[in-house]
Structure formats: structure tokens, C-alpha cells
Amino acid sequence: MFYLKQPNVRETIERVKTMRSQEWLDFAIWYHTGQDYGKNKGLYGYEGYIQFLEHRRELELQIIEQLPFQSFIMDNSDYAWENQQQTVLNIMMKYL
Structure with missing residues (x-):
């Protein structure tokens, strides 16, 4: 299992809400x-x-x-999704 950990939840949501609509944010707030x-x-x-x-x-x-x-907790504080994908692939290749 791979878990992408964002160390600062507020910072992550602040970043995400600039990419999504107000309707998304309103729904997420209501839902939770x-x-x-x-x-x-x-x-x-x-x-x-x-x-x-x-x-x-x-x-x-x-x-x-x-x-x-086995699980892997991966720090993703730099939001480098491509790097994380490569890390996952590298780990998986060790087990094939």
C-alpha cells in the first residue's frame, strides 16, 4: 500500500480549492x-x-x-506527483 502524506492539511486544501469550484468546496464542507x-x-x-x-x-x-x-508512507509536501509515481514504480519493480 502506498500512502501519499501531505504534512499540512490546511495548505493542501488551500492549494486544491484554487483549482476547483466554489461548489466543490461547499459540497466538501457540507459532506464532512x-x-x-x-x-x-x-x-x-x-x-x-x-x-x-x-x-x-x-x-x-x-x-x-x-x-x-508492507506499506509505504510517502511525503508529498512538494506536490511532485511525477516523482511520487516514479518512486512507486521503483518500489514495485523490486517486488516483481
Whole structure:
């Protein structure tokens, strides 16, 4: 399993929201804060959305550490997707 880790959730979302529509952002905020989980946790608006994503990242990383198979957590703070793709290919070639 390969996990691309963005160290700063807020920075990542700030970057992504410049590439997507306001409708996308509004839906993402609603989806993560306006349903039962978000409501039960008192999450609201953009800040609640960021809190949700930060918590989800923490849970994902905890779960990955417990997986019964090899996983790779890859720092993607420079947003160099092509480099990450090459790293994945290089790792996969070792196992073929």
C-alpha cells in the first residue's frame, strides 16, 4: 500500500480549492461537517472541514502502522506527483 502524506492539511486544501469550484468546496464542507459524524463532533464550516481531514489523516496513519502487509508512507509536501509515481514504480519493480 502506498500512502501519499501531505504534512499540512490546511495548505493542501488551500492549494486544491484554487483549482476547483466554489461548489466543490461547499459540497466538501457540507459532506464532512453536515452529516452525523460532523454534527456529533461539533464541526462547522471550513475550519470544521480542516479539523475533520486532520483527524482522518491521524487515523489513517495509525491504521497503516497496524496493517499486516508492507506499506509505504510517502511525503508529498512538494506536490511532485511525477516523482511520487516514479518512486512507486521503483518500489514495485523490486517486488516483481
